[in-house]
Amino acid sequence: MSVTYIDAIRDAQETLLREDPRVFLYGQDISKFGGAFKATKGLAEAFPGRVLDSPISEDAMIGMAVGAAIEGMRPIVEMQFADFSSIAFNQIVNQAATHYYRTGVPVPLTVRLPSGGTPGSGPFHSQSMEAIYAHYPGLVVVTPATVADAYHMLIESVRLDDPVIYCEHKFLYRWLKAPRINGDGLPIGKARITRPGKHATVVAYSAMVHEAVRAAERLKDEGGWEIEVVDLRSVKPLDIDTVLASIARTGRLLALGEAFPWGGVTAEVVARVCAEGFHLLDAPPRRLNSRDTPVPYHPKLWAAHRPTPESICLALRELLSF
Amino acid sequence: MSVTYIDAIRDAQETLLREDPRVFLYGQDISKFGGAFKATKGLAEAFPGRVLDSPISEDAMIGMAVGAAIEGMRPIVEMQFADFSSIAFNQIVNQAATHYYRTGVPVPLTVRLPSGGTPGSGPFHSQSMEAIYAHYPGLVVVTPATVADAYHMLIESVRLDDPVIYCEHKFLYRWLKAPRINGDGLPIGKARITRPGKHATVVAYSAMVHEAVRAAERLKDEGGWEIEVVDLRSVKPLDIDTVLASIARTGRLLALGEAFPWGGVTAEVVARVCAEGFHLLDAPPRRLNSRDTPVPYHPKLWAAHRPTPESICLALRELLSF
Amino acid sequence: MPETEEAQRTRVDLDRDYVRDVFRAMLKARLLEAKLSSLYKAGKIVGGVYLGKGQEAVSAALGASLIQGRDIFAALIRDQAGRTAFGEPLLDCTRTYLGSVLGPMKGRDGNIHRGRPREGMPAMISHLGAEVSVVGGMLMARRLKGELGGVVGATCVGDGATSTGAFHEGINMAAVERLPLVVIVSNNQFAYSTPNDRQFACVDLLDRAKGYGVGGHSVDGTDLLACADVIGRAVRLAREGGGPQMVVARLLRLSGHGEHDDGSYVPGTMRDSHLGRDCLENGIVHMIEQGFATVDEIERWKNRFTEEVQAAVAQAQQEPTPDPWDEDWRACSSEPGGGI
């Protein structure tokens, strides 16, 4: 028996529903149908009246969640795809994100965003929107990369008093498996050294952590390079201390992300490292993002649009040869 | 006689309407009323049927503009405040921005966003959203800081075949004046050295250019420091060459912006400078943004939320003393 | 049919205390807003001033039919009268307008955005239509907690706000959930400067009620007693399990969009028409004629409210404004990991 990443998300919601009467789920097709990705399978039956199908109204879904949170509930809203949260953008960044600052009343809601690219999904079922939400004060944005993090960080997200954007990567849903859900006890806001190394640091998050590890393995085989991989886990807050500690060991930084190249997590990571750890760097910091186009639909284009072990290795070789 | 920044915006629209039959204006209260800020005053009368009041439907306003652009028109859409473009977010980033890549058919539309903070405007009439839109492939994002740029860049925006997000700063509307509209012929995509210097470079855009110049003057008076101020003019494309050339002279960078501190233009500037001009830097690059809360309503809080000549001087002194 | 409902109205069954509450809130709000307007003109106000002048009957009829401490009232831009009727203290208003740090928003947000969400008064954001689903969510929470019995959630929007997707999604969702939501559409003929015919094409916004499957009511917003009657009934229907109710009120705002605006786009003929009647002046006549209050009583109320307003203004004016050094500049309550 093994647990997949999507199982972990489902199980976390089951735990939350069981342990906290304030929790309820809202989203399109999540009730009897169990959701487009089956992240809520069986939960409607197990928790009658607490897993509710919504109309196709992303704006109202988040407005509703803010209202429920004001009244002390802990809604979890499933967007069918992260990309559709663009419709809820206003309610997320202007209603949910500003509420605590404006009124002193926190709004503990969690928005689950099925994120990231998969082959053949195209421009509107592949987006990574973490940087968009992280820009706004008042939101916590998490990006679990492991089965255990998928579970524990969802539990923690719902327990936080603030609105959390929980970015779950669709590519990991069924591909990523673990024998069981063993967390390492890290809280939201702490990064993890996924793979220790000493020649360069790759800072990544979500699915790109696994591509970074693959690239690191290749470079190990290829030239004995030891690449450290840091998994940010949450992009806001962003644990710059762990990143800096890693760079103190390696002297070299590659910031890696699947999102579009202008701005985003990689820019924030590089800018913070340079501001706070300039002296630690033995080489110019590098970034690797997707290409600057919408996410293409054809798998051949898609594979060339996002960073791959090949392109990561290329970037690392240049970084190492500086 | 002098021309204000808002006059320049109005005059550019008049020129465009006069010279190009494909141009029309769409927005709330822009027709007979002339717009919330009077940016379209008199234009409805001068160009009957081409300056149209829209319902309060930001999503449909942009959808409409995309459709009209497909058919060869050049719509200019006025958002009453940049903040309300959050409702149009989906149509901007998913419909307009992706259209050329997906179909090969460009959609030449311009969205005017009255942006930035003014005292007493509060969290929903003060936002700077340039970084949000710049993140998405397929959009051009411009941020004029001078009267002449307000004019010429609006003309150029409408002439471009791609969707342009034109961020006009409300604080400059009536405060910023010029004897006449004299451009320097720079195209979108080229930054300008607003004030030459040799000890440090401040990279800024929009209203912050003026705050940077003020800070530079103070430091000149105070200690003879010569601070170079670079006005990005457009944040996407971002003219990193001009920025690098400046840092090659000064060795020091302060990236300055009025937007929220996570991500944004300042992060992108620092990350690019470090990737491409690491060796030029004699000190860790610094950033100065607003504080990480919604824009507060009370003027006293507002003034402490955004960068000011004081806080810019503080950052520069630290930068110079490194 | 709503027209019939309205025509057949007999007002004998109007509760005397309720009508007097409505009227007093209208009067107090008018006096308060007149003060705010002059303070604005004197440059004493922080931010903008948006008045509910001419819309007090609608707003107060709603506020007075809600029960503070149990119901939810998401007041909007022209709801000073409704806030007053619902029981919002005057000081919440004056402190916010005058920038006192002791106000409910501590200077972080202003004026018409003020609220006390934990006390059933959500704090609106500017984006029109966005509160409808928030009130829906508050009601959903009550249902999930088993506390929905006898509760009503209400909000007001303008004619312009009906064009927003948020309004549509919010009211549709409430209809699907059959929540006790009351939405008042105050059709004051203009959204800022934009007239109805550039905002929608239906004959009457009330026609939308059927399209959402919610109760529909039409009312003359210049007529205090009609408002008390129709809005009172809509609230009662929602409270008694009748599902969402939408009330469309016909009226005119008797001020500019904000105090910076002279409203010169409103045609004189419209101002002079029935729509332009002042619900307060008109209300005074009705109150007296129908025996709800005496001339003396009204005079006394006026004096008392004038004093209350003065006191609330004076107190707020003496209070400290926010100090950036005391501000904690935190947008999250929990700060996981210790910051951004």
Added chain:
Amino acid sequence: MPETEEAQRTRVDLDRDYVRDVFRAMLKARLLEAKLSSLYKAGKIVGGVYLGKGQEAVSAALGASLIQGRDIFAALIRDQAGRTAFGEPLLDCTRTYLGSVLGPMKGRDGNIHRGRPREGMPAMISHLGAEVSVVGGMLMARRLKGELGGVVGATCVGDGATSTGAFHEGINMAAVERLPLVVIVSNNQFAYSTPNDRQFACVDLLDRAKGYGVGGHSVDGTDLLACADVIGRAVRLAREGGGPQMVVARLLRLSGHGEHDDGSYVPGTMRDSHLGRDCLENGIVHMIEQGFATVDEIERWKNRFTEEVQAAVAQAQQEPTPDPWDEDWRACSSEPGGGI
């Protein structure tokens, strides 16, 4: 009243060529989609497959009443029949599904998103409701260019899409502008797995037409002749200056939401009811009975279309797929300043 309109229908005035066009498009689309479905099951399709099975009559009746080269047709998820009727080449379809770089989207976007915007076929984005305002804008452009005369713009949405703010804003705007827009709402009783009663609370979605001030029409979507009649008339009304028209069709999709879905949430009783009738099987009977076509003709069409489909699939399968090295990776056409 729409019910009356529908009931009183006499079909004598149906244009023979039009009906035959509708039917042929239905047939061709069904054959094409059956092929796509088996290619999907064989793992030969790039991306997802969403079929219009059971909805062909509605879609084709719309497509066939539009004039390619003049009108605008924003096809949606279940509009293969409408696309075919409008004149979209089969190759546009097979190339996109099979990942040929020669397709209209060059592999950059896929399948149901394909379009040729400059030829009156906008390329939909996934976000439901978003095309309504785009078609509105295309019509606005025609008006501004003085080329609106006799033009119609049409789009289709599902029952679920009516809950989106975009749908609301788009149709309201078109109503305000009195554009010749036809919106077909195919109420197939489900949005993915979500039934009507979790999507809206009105008795009939048609009730919304009056709320928007647009023409309203109701039709049995399983009945080819009724669709040809009602939808044909709605298009004519729009074309002749009657302003926006909304048609609500009652039907069921006879497939899963996509080919990955078995649609098991649709109750058997509903499948067995009138709603579950197959508009094509049923249409064949009607075509013959009413003398619109003979058995032989239909058989010949079937054979010819089968061959056409085969040919289009075969050709697309031989064509090159996109090569990332040849791709120019440009999201802007102008690249001011030379890049990001």
